[in-house]
Amino acid sequence: MDTMSLAQARRTALAAQGLHRPRRVRAGQPTMRDLQRVVDTVGLLQIDSVQVLARAHLMPLFSRLGPYDTGLLERASRRAPRRVLEAWAHEASYVTPEVYRLLAWRRARVATDAWGSIRSVATSHPEVVRVVREVIAAHEGLTAAEVHELLLADGVVEARQGENWGWNWSVAKQALEYLFFTGEVAAARRTTTFERVYDLADRVLPASARGDVDDDEAVRGLLELGARAHGVGTLRCFKDYVRLRGTVVRTAMEELVDGGVLRRVDVHGWDEATYVHASAVRPRSAGAATLLSPFDPLVFERTRLERLFGLRYRLEIYVPAAQRVHGYYVLPFLEGDRVTARVDLKADRRAGVLRVESAHSEPFTRTTTALALARELQVLAGWLGLPEVLVSGRGDLAGPLGKSLEETFATGGDPRSGGADGD
16 A cells, blocks of 8 residues: 655645645736636535635635636636536535536535525425526526515515525525525626526536436546545545545445556554545645635645644634634635644725734744744735735734734835745
8 A cells, every 4th residue: 555654745745735735826816727627627616705814715715826817717707618517516506517516416406415495495485496496597597585576566475574695595585595505597607796696507517517427427537536636634534525425435435446547555643544636636736725614625624734733723703703713704825735823814995904913833843933923914915905004912923923023114125026945
């Protein structure tokens, strides 16, 4: 059996995510080709409405590309032929058309894989589902609010009692989400307020997202996506990437091993059966210096993250403020092949300030960390259109980070430079 040290496993995982090298520094912004390279590498971008810094799906691209025009992703998702499509993968996600095609396996399982209100609306309100289907067919792109108003005017639904926010969905919205889950309708685009605009799938999907795929092929393909995107990991790691479940997953795993797509590997210190993808590379060093959002594919599977990087990481958004350890919206800082710090960040757009609410060192913090992190925060602030970075006094790294920021601003050094070798 092949063997790997923990450092080798870390670098293999980083390479699989395109995070093992410093970002390219060149004239001009990243192009659509650059964006496509990242999307093809990671396979999916989780969508979330939280925008303490920037919306969740935008940050993994920044981590890999640096400052880029977010309009690239907008064009990729709304202009035909679309390069990314919305689907339920690892939660709500942008996925490539090829992954969307494989996800037909999940779309056919609405009765078991969709959550309560979505799963039941087809039987509890079949007339609403039918009318919503007809309304979407008669229009080219409608939001849930627009569909609700049309149904309300026709007396199909009643006026809502209370606000329609969060998961407090109207029946019309539930019907739309049912049709979205089954693939009858698709997301044509998002509005400026991030509302999903629905249209018939036939009017949205590119040819590469269509076509029949049998269950075995679909599950194998989705599991391989997780394995390729992780590089090295366990069955639990791979299936979590698109939230696969059921006995068919283990069968698919055995088939991937038998076919040579995956092979067993012994990672020092791991006590679970571990596998490496046939396409995985094992760099001798890693040189990135970048922030990772809480929704980055590298940090999806928290047990794996802790085993690889020694980082016990929890999103504390829903933790009462007095009980938070590191902060509300905390980003790990990747330096080389280690997470060397974590910072709680907030984009104060009204004041034009990127606020560092706290900065904490990690056991693997280096002498270069404060300066490398200061440079990365300057890059992030510039990308967000915020002219200033302010550090609070919370956390043991706050003082050194504040001094490093003062030095980099004073010297006018190029904040895009930097990076560190792995061990």
